[in-house]
Amino acid sequence: MSNPHVLVVDDQADIRALIKDILSDESYGVTVAANAVEARQAREERKFDLVLLDIWMPDTDGITLLREWSEEDDLSCPVVIMSGHGTVDTAVEATRLGAFDFVEKPLSLAKLLRTVEAALESAGTQARTARRLLPSLLAPVGRSRLMKGLRERVQQYARHDGSVLMSGESGTGRGAFARYMHALSKRADEPLTSLTSASVTEANFEEQLLGSEHDGEVIAGAFERASGGTLVIDELSDLNQAAQRLLVGVLEDGHFTRIGGTSAVKVDARIVATVAADYEARIESGELRRDLVAHLSELALRIPPLREYAEDIPELLAYYVDKLVDSESLTFRRFSVAAQNRLRNYPWPDNVRELKNLVRRLLLSGISEDIRLEEVEAEITAATPVDEPLVKQDLLALPLREAREQFERAYLQQQLVLCHGKVGQLAKRVGMERTHLYRKLRSLGVDFKSVGTDD
Numbered sequence: 001m002s003n004p005h006v007l008v009v010d011d012q013a014d015i016r017a018l019i020k021d022i023l024s025d026e027s028y029g030v031t032v033a034a035n036a037v038e039a040r041q042a043r044e045e046r047k048f049d050l051v052l053l054d055i056w057m058p059d060t061d062g063i064t065l066l067r068e069w070s071e072e073d074d075l076s077c078p079v080v081i082m083s084g085h086g087t088v089d090t091a092v093e094a095t096r097l098g099a100f101d102f103v104e105k106p107l108s109l110a111k112l113l114r115t116v117e118a119a120l121e122s123a124g125t126q127a128r129t130a131r132r133l134l135p136s137l138l139a140p141v142g143r144s145r146l147m148k149g150l151r152e153r154v155q156q157y158a159r160h161d162g163s164v165l166m167s168g169e170s171g172t173g174r175g176a177f178a179r180y181m182h183a184l185s186k187r188a189d190e191p192l193t194s195l196t197s198a199s200v201t202e203a204n205f206e207e208q209l210l211g212s213e214h215d216g217e218v219i220a221g222a223f224e225r226a227s228g229g230t231l232v233i234d235e236l237s238d239l240n241q242a243a244q245r246l247l248v249g250v251l252e253d254g255h256f257t258r259i260g261g262t263s264a265v266k267v268d269a270r271i272v273a274t275v276a277a278d279y280e281a282r283i284e285s286g287e288l289r290r291d292l293v294a295h296l297s298e299l300a301l302r303i304p305p306l307r308e309y310a311e312d313i314p315e316l317l318a319y320y321v322d323k324l325v326d327s328e329s330l331t332f333r334r335f336s337v338a339a340q341n342r343l344r345n346y347p348w349p350d351n352v353r354e355l356k357n358l359v360r361r362l363l364l365s366g367i368s369e370d371i372r373l374e375e376v377e378a379e380i381t382a383a384t385p386v387d388e389p390l391v392k393q394d395l396l397a398l399p400l401r402e403a404r405e406q407f408e409r410a411y412l413q414q415q416l417v418l419c420h421g422k423v424g425q426l427a428k429r430v431g432m433e434r435t436h437l438y439r440k441l442r443s444l445g446v447d448f449k450s451v452g453t454d455d
Contacts, residue, residue: 004049004120005029009039009065010082011057015107019052022109023116036060043069048077050119052103055083056322063093070097078119082107140176141319142312146304150177153301158184163251163271163296165236167279168303171353174274175234177303182230187270190229195222197238205243209250212259223256226269233273236296237288244289251295271296277305306348306355314340316352320359330363338373346380409444416446 006028008019016032023030031048033039036059042048055062062081069075078100094102100119103112139151157164158181166174175194182192200208211221222231233239239247250256251271255264273296275288282288306313317335324330335343348354358379362371412430419425423441427434 003027003029005031005046006116007031007033007039007042007048007051009033009036009051009057009062010054011035012054015054015082015105018107019112022112026113028116036065039065050077050116051079052116053079053081053099055081055326061326063097066094066097066099078122080115080119139180140173141316142309143315144309144312146309147312150301150304151180154181155184157181157299157301159186160299161186161270162298163273164299164301165293165297166272166274166301166303167277168274169277169305169351171351172303172305173352174303175232177301178230178232178272178274181272182232182270185230185270187229191226192230192232193222193226193269194232194234197233197235197243200239200243202240202242205240205246206259209243209246210256210258213261218258221256221258223250223267223269224258224265228268229270231269231271233271233296236273236275236292237279237282241289244292248289248292248295251292277302306351310344313344313355316355317343317359320356321363324356324360324363328360330360331366333363333366333369333371335371335376336373339371339376342373342376343380405444408440409446412441412444412446 006023008016008023008030010016010019010032011034013034016034020030020032031042031046033042035057039051039053053062053066062083066079066081069079075098079098081094081099081102082105083102100122101115103115140147142148154177164178164181166177168174179192182188195208207219207221209221209223211224212219225231233247250267255266257264275293276282279288279293283290283293306316314335317340321332321334325332343355343358350357361379362375366375412426415429416423416426419429423437424434427437430437432440
């Protein structure tokens, strides 16, 4: 029996040569193609056991070529997608079209060989394709120690079935981590259902959560739609008190009854809830039920703000450029080094969501291929309100005097809170003479009388 023959389709000559050398050393036959035209011609001339297909090519992209073969019912062998960055849309489309798996660039020799072997062994079968392909493409971007550790924690949690409370600031990508966890879990082939808490009202909360039945017609609620899979409850503290109370009851009982129904329906969904970073304060204020948080936090995961892993910003910028060029047909542009460095030092008050929106605006507004520092400055100038916490303020956009004043004001306001408004304690804490401190507070407009009384 002859050895398997592999077709490698990639527009980069060094990648083609590298893969050919690797696979040839393992006794595979290899044919290379630099574009879609050469790939079509190669498949006309012979039958292949596997195709390694790059997504980004200048003439016809890999997904379009895969769709062409799929529509012509010409997928006679497994196809493995190769790309530096995958997107959710690309993953779903590639899966639908029959792709077997996904390998990331830069290529890992061990990963490539394992994938090739698995694809050849499974030739003719596409079971569990989505489960194999999606996790790699859904993995949140970033090579920093913080992001690597976070991905590892998600992978550990995915092996268990307990409820998860994901806390973090708005725009940090909590929903993306929930999707990643679901894709890695034993429930990956079952539904992933999202419930937006803000859409649950006093009038509809029972039907939204429990569903209803009337004259034999059943309308499934969130728990039932997610049965077997994962239910993501977005922004838990936005749930009204009645909905929170109902949710606690369902979680304690482990079953529910539809409105108008008589039979108990067992809860068979893993619950992942997202919540604001300051959820403890919301519990103290009565906005969020402590017992609900306790039920939903068998496992807890903090999603950090973007400013805590700023070293990943160049990779995130490249990722969103590729994603938006692919999904929205925007014109490709490249961030200059100076622009990247400026954005690494920007506080990103709205986190990853803000970064994605910034990239979209810059791709839409520019005419040159390079995104220069001046364009970035124009976009982010005055983007951060002055009443934001200091960590979210873009001090680099201010003149030195204003930046210093904002820092001093925020610093002294927070220290004053820690001293319960007592200026005498504040003077000792910050190492300033008391009379000078009074003058400083007044010059900065810090109202120490509203915080507490002096000692």
